[in-house]
Amino acid sequence: MKYDYLIVGAGLFGAVFAHEAVKKGRTCLVVERRGHIAGNIYTEEISGIQVHRYGAHIFHTSDKKVWEYVNRFAEFNQYINSPIARYKDELYNLPFNMNTFSKMWGIATPEEAQKIIADQIADLHITQPRNLEEQALSLVGRDVYEKLIKGYTEKQWGRDCRELPSFIIRRLPLRFTYDNNYFNDRYQGIPIGGYTRIVEKLLEGTEVRLNTDYLAHRAELDALAEKVVYTGMIDQFYDYCLGVLEYRSVRFETEELEQENYQGNAVVNYTEREVPYTRIIEHKHFEFGKQPVTIISREYSSEWKKGDEPYYPVNNEKNDGLYEEYKAKAEGEKRVIFGGRLGSYRYYDMDKVIASALELCAREL
Ligand code: FAD
Ligand code: UDP
Numbered sequence: 001m002k003y004d005y006l007i008v009g010a011g012l013f014g015a016v017f018a019h020e021a022v023k024k025g026r027t028c029l030v031v032e033r034r035g036h037i038a039g040n041i042y043t044e045e046i047s048g049i050q051v052h053r054y055g056a057h058i059f060h061t062s063d064k065k066v067w068e069y070v071n072r073f074a075e076f077n078q079y080i081n082s083p084i085a086r087y088k089d090e091l092y093n094l095p096f097n098m099n100t101f102s103k104m105w106g107i108a109t110p111e112e113a114q115k116i117i118a119d120q121i122a123d124l125h126i127t128q129p130r131n132l133e134e135q136a137l138s139l140v141g142r143d144v145y146e147k148l149i150k151g152y153t154e155k156q157w158g159r160d161c162r163e164l165p166s167f168i169i170r171r172l173p174l175r176f177t178y179d180n181n182y183f184n185d186r187y188q189g190i191p192i193g194g195y196t197r198i199v200e201k202l203l204e205g206t207e208v209r210l211n212t213d214y215l216a217h218r219a220e221l222d223a224l225a226e227k228v229v230y231t232g233m234i235d236q237f238y239d240y241c242l243g244v245l246e247y248r249s250v251r252f253e254t255e256e257l258e259q260e261n262y263q264g265n266a267v268v269n270y271t272e273r274e275v276p277y278t279r280i281i282e283h284k285h286f287e288f289g290k291q292p293v294t295i296i297s298r299e300y301s302s303e304w305k306k307g308d309e310p311y312y313p314v315n316n317e318k319n320d321g322l323y324e325e326y327k328a329k330a331e332g333e334k335r336v337i338f339g340g341r342l343g344s345y346r347y348y349d350m351d352k353v354i355a356s357a358l359e360l361c362a363r364e365l
Contacts, residue, residue, distance in 0.1 A: 002224045003029045008214040009231030011039020012350055013340030015202035016357035017229050022205050024365045029224060030203065031212040033232075036196070037203060040311070040341075041350060043194035047256060048291045049284045050194040055250060055299065055311070056267060056281045057195060060185040061351035067187040069354060073198040076189030079286055082180035083267035083279075087147040094269065095182050096140050096148070097175040104143055110176035117141035135166035139174050151273035156301050157248060157314070165316055190286045229360075231340035233310060234326045242325050245345060247304035248312040253277075254297040262294050276300060313345045320345075337364065 005021055007014040010032035018028045036042055040054040058081045061067050070076075083094045093099035101113040120141035129135035132153060136145045149169070153161050157168075173184050181188075191198055214221055215236065222228065230237060235245045266285035270277060277298040284294055304310050313319065323345040330338045339360055341348045348356070 001226050003027045004226050005029070005229055006031065006214075006221055006225035006227070007229045007231070009033075009039060009340060009342075010037040010199065010203065010208055010210075011231055011340060012041055012199065012353045013231045013343075013357045014039075014229065015199045016354055017339070017361060018206045019202040019204075020358070020361040021365055026365065028206050029221075030206055030208040031214050031217075031221060032208060032210050033213045035210050037208060037210070038196045038199040039231075041195040041199070043196050045194065046295055047293050049289055049293075049295050050190075050287060051254065051283050051295055051297075052195075052281065052286075053252070053254075054309070055252065055297075056283075056286070057350065058183075058188065058190065058286075059350055060183040060188040061349075062184075062186045063351055063355055064186075066351045066354050066358075069358070070191075070198065070351075073201045074191035074193065074195075077192055077287060079190045079266075079288075080188055081182040081267065082265070083182060083269055084263075084265050085148050085152075085269045085271050087151075087271045090147070092148060093180045094148075095173045095175070095180075096144060097173075097180060098178040099180055100144065100148070101176075104147070113176060116143075129166045131162045132164035132166050132169050133161035136161065136169050139169070148271045152269055152271040152278060154273065155276075155278050157312075158301065158303050159314075163316070167315075192287070226335065228336045230336055230338050231343050233342045234323070234330060234338055234345060237336075237338075238326060238329060242329075243322050244306075245322055245326075246314040246319050247308075247310035248314060249302050249304040249308040250311050251300040251302060252297045253300065254295060256293055256295050258293055260290075260292055260294060262296055310342060313341075313347055315345070315347060 004026040005028045007018050007028055007030045010030050014030055018030055021028050041057050042053050043050045044053060085092045085094050092103050098110060102108060105116055107113055117140060121137050124137060126134050126138040129138055136149045150161055157164055263280060263282050266282055267279060269279045277300050279299050281297045282294055284291060340353060
C-alpha cells in the first residue's frame with residue numbers, strides 16, 4: 001500500500017483530516033471530483049473581489065477550540081452578518097428582532113411586540129409545534145410568518161411549510177432587542193483572502209488529484225491505501241441500493257456589474273413567492289470592498305436529481321430513516337470511514353465540520 005489514507009473529497013472535512021494525519025506522519029492521497037479544492041467553501045478572486053462560488057459562507061462559532069484552530073490558517077475580518085429581507089417593496093431587518101417588529105407594526109417596545117404576536121396566535125393553541133409552520137407562527141406570529149417566512153421557505157425547500165421539520169427555523173435567533181446580528185455565536189468573520197487559501201494551507205504537503213471521481217476508479221484507488229475517508233454522498237457510495245436520499249440543489253446566476261454598490265448589503269433575501277430566486281449576494285460587502293465594479297449572485301433553489309450538486313440534505317422523517325439504514329451499513333465497513341456534510345447527511349456549518357473532523361482525528365490517528 002502506497003498511502004495510509006485515501007481521502008475522498010478536498011472539502012473542509014477531508015482537508016482537516018489530511019492536515020492532522022500528515023502532522024502525525026501518515027501519508028495521504030486526496031481525490032477530488034471537481035477541478036478545484038475546498039468543496040463548497042471555495043472562493044475565487046474576480047476583479048479583486050472574493051466570490052463565494054457555492055453560496056455565501058460566513059464563519060461563526062461558539063467553539064473556542066475551533067476558532068483558534070481556524071485562525072491558524074487565516075486572519076478573519078470583523079464582518080457581522082445582518083441580512084435584509086425584502087417583501088415586495090418593504091424592507092426588514094433579519095433575524096427577527098425589534099427592528100423587524102417595529103417596522104412591521106409601527107411599535108417601539110418589546111412588550112408591544114410580544115402582545116401582538118400573542119394576539120395573532122391566541123386562537124391556534126399551539127403547545128408542541130409539529131412542523132415548521134406551527135413553529136414559526138408560535139415564535140413570530142402571523143404577519144412575520146406570511147411576509148418573511150412562508151414564501152422564502154417554500155422556495156428554498158420546494159415543500160409546504162407544514163411538511164418541513166420545525167428545527168430548520170429554530171436555527172435563526174429571535175430577539176426582543178434591537179440587534180441585527182444573524183448569529184448568536186461568540187466568534188464571527190470572513191477570512192481575509194478567501195476560504196480557498198485556508199484549504200490550500202491545510203493541504204500543504206498532501207498529494208491531491210483533481211478531476212478524479214473515486215466511484216469511477218474505485219478498485220484502483222482502493223488498492224493504493226490502507227483506509228478510506230469518504231466525504232461524498234453516503235447513498236451514492238452504496239449505489240443507492242436502499243433508495244435515494246433527497247437533497248436541495250442551488251443554481252447560482254452570477255454577474256459582474258459596472259457599478260460600485262448594487263444593493264448596499266451582502267445578503268438580501270427575497271421573501272415573496274413570486275420572485276423566483278431566494279436571495280441576492282453582493283460578494284464585496286463581505287470584505288468591505290471598494291472596487292469600482294461589483295459581483296452579485298442570484299440563488300435559485302431546486303430539487304436535486306442525479307448529476308446535480310447536492311447542497312442541503314432534506315432532513316425529514318423519511319430521509320432520516322433511510323439515512324439510518326445507510327449508516328448501519330457504513331458502520332459495518334472495516335476500512336472506510338464516512339464524514340463531512342454529505343457522508344453524514346447533516347446540515348453542518350463549517351465549525352461543526354471542523355469539530356467533527358478533529359474528533360475523528362483524535363479517535364483514528
Ligand atoms: P463539501 O464541501 O461538500 O466537500 C465534499 C467534497 O467531496 C466536494 O468537493 C465534492 O466534490 C467531493 N466529492 C464528493 N463525491 C466525490 C467522489 N465520488 N469522488 C471525489 N470527490 C468527491 N457553513 C457555515 O458555517 N456558514 C455559512 O454561512 C454556510 N453557508 C452555506 C451556504 C450554502 C449554500 C451551503 C450549501 C452550505 C453552507 N455552509 C455554511 C455549510 C458548508 O458549506 C459546509 O459545512 C462545508 O462545506 C462542508 O464541508 P465538507 O468537506 O463536509 O463537504
Ligand atoms: N428563513 C426564512 N426567511 C428568511 C430567512 C430564513 O423563512 O428570510 C428560514 C428558511 O426556512 C430557511 C431557514 O430559515 O431555510 C434557515 O435560514 P438560514 O439563513 O440558516 O439558511 P441558509 O443560509 O443555510 O440557507
